[in-house]
Each structure stands twice: as C-alpha cells, then as structure tokens.
Amino acid sequence: MILSNMDSQIGELLGVLDEEIxxxxxxxxxxxGLFGALVNRDQETTETVLKGMEQSQEPQISxxxxxxxxxxxxxxxxxxxxxxxxxxxLISHLPPDQARATDDRRxxxxxxxxxxxxxxLQTAMLLNECIRINRTLLASLLPAGxxxxxxxxxxxxxxxxxxxxxxxES
Numbered sequence: 001m002i003l004s005n006m007d008s009q010i011g012e013l014l015g016v017l018d019e020e021i022x023x024x025x026x027x028x029x030x031x032x033g034l035f036g037a038l039v040n041r042d043q044e045t046t047e048t049v050l051k052g053m054e055q056s057q058e059p060q061i062s063x064x065x066x067x068x069x070x071x072x073x074x075x076x077x078x079x080x081x082x083x084x085x086x087x088x089x090l091i092s093h094l095p096p097d098q099a100r101a102t103d104d105r106r107x108x109x110x111x112x113x114x115x116x117x118x119x120x121l122q123t124a125m126l127l128n129e130c131i132r133i134n135r136t137l138l139a140s141l142l143p144a145g146x147x148x149x150x151x152x153x154x155x156x157x158x159x160x161x162x163x164x165x166x167x168x169e170s
Contacts, residue, residue, distance in 0.1 A: 010098050017105040019063050024112035025058055031119035038126055042052055111115045 009161045030053050037045035068082075075085040078093060087106040 006074065007098075009070060009073055009077075010094065010102070012107065013067075013074070014101055016063060016067050017109065018069060018100070019059070020067070021105065021108050023056065023060055023063060024116060026110065028112060028119050030056070031116070031123050035119070036127060038123070038130070039042045040109075040166050093119075093133060 030049055033049045034046065034053075037043075067127055072082050074076055074090060075082040078085065078090075080089075087102060091103050091106070094102060
C-alpha cells in the first residue's frame with residue numbers, strides 16, 4: 001500500500017527530520033567545542049558550551065514529541081503498531097520522490113548519530129583521563145597513608161614513599 005494520500009504528514013515528517021538533523025549537527029559541534037575547551041583548559045568556553053548543551057534540550061524534547069505524533073499517525077495509516085514503524089518500513093510505502101527524500105534524511109541521521117557517538121566517546125575518554133590525573137595528583141599531594149605509584153613518560157614506575165608534598169594535619 002502506497003501512502004500517496006498522506007502528503008501533508010510526510011511533508012511534516014520531512015520537516016521534523018530536518019530539525020532532528022540540525023539538532024544532531026548542533027550536538028556534534030557542541031561536543032567538539034567541549035573537547036577543545038577541555039584540552040585548552042578554557043573554563044569560560046567550557047561553561048558557555050555546557051549552557052548551550054542545556055539549552056538545546058528543550059528543542060530536542062519538542063522534536064521528539066512531534067516525531068512521536070507523526071509516527072502514530074503514519075502507523076495508524078499503515079495499520080501497524082507505532083513501535084513497529086521505522087523509517088525504513090515507511091519508505092517502502094511511499095511514492096518514489098517522497099521515499100528518496102525520506103531515505104536521504106534517514107541516512108544523514110544515521111551518519112550524524114555515528115559521528116555523535118564518536119564525539120561523545122572521545123569527550124568521555126578525555127574526562128575520564130582528567131579524573132584519573134586529578135586523583136593521582138591529589139593522592140600525591142594529600143596521601144591517605146598509602147604509597148603513590150606513578151609512571152614516567154617511558155612507562156617505568158616511580159615509587160613515592162608515603163609522604164605527600166603537603167601535611168594536612170595540624
């Protein structure tokens with residue numbers, strides 16, 4: 001069954017998919033900016049990027065709600081459950097020009113989602129490394145009674161006795 005009588009819903013779907021693409025591109029650029037700000041230790045830029053990320057949540061919620069409503073309408077038109085309707089299934093029921101436009105957007109979303117995953121993983125790994133370094137620094141400055149083991153750039157271990165650089169006891 002071809003959904004030729006659903007032009008307005010398909011047009012609305014394409015518009016919402018374009019918004020989703022824009023939001024994914026924004027998230028990718030925000031993560032890239034956050035990564036760069038963290039590497040450069042630029043606190044002001046980090047705060048700005050984090051505020052921007054927080055502000056982009058509202059449009060994402062709106063897009064998700066509209067996409068869900070369109071999905072329910074199209075699922076009803078196809079006679080299937082909403083959770084069963086995916087873009088790939090919908091494309092097989094569309095006229096060729098709408099199918100091509102929808103598939104182009106689907107592919108772009110898949111590509112951007114993969115890029116977003118990579119950016120997210122890269123940023124998460126950087127943050128984890130920062131946490132590890134900070135813990136090591138704190139342990140060497142304010143030891144809890146345990147010896148601190150660090151490694152040189154060549155990978156050889158450097159043993160530090162149980163004395164830190166600072167004494168926190170009065």
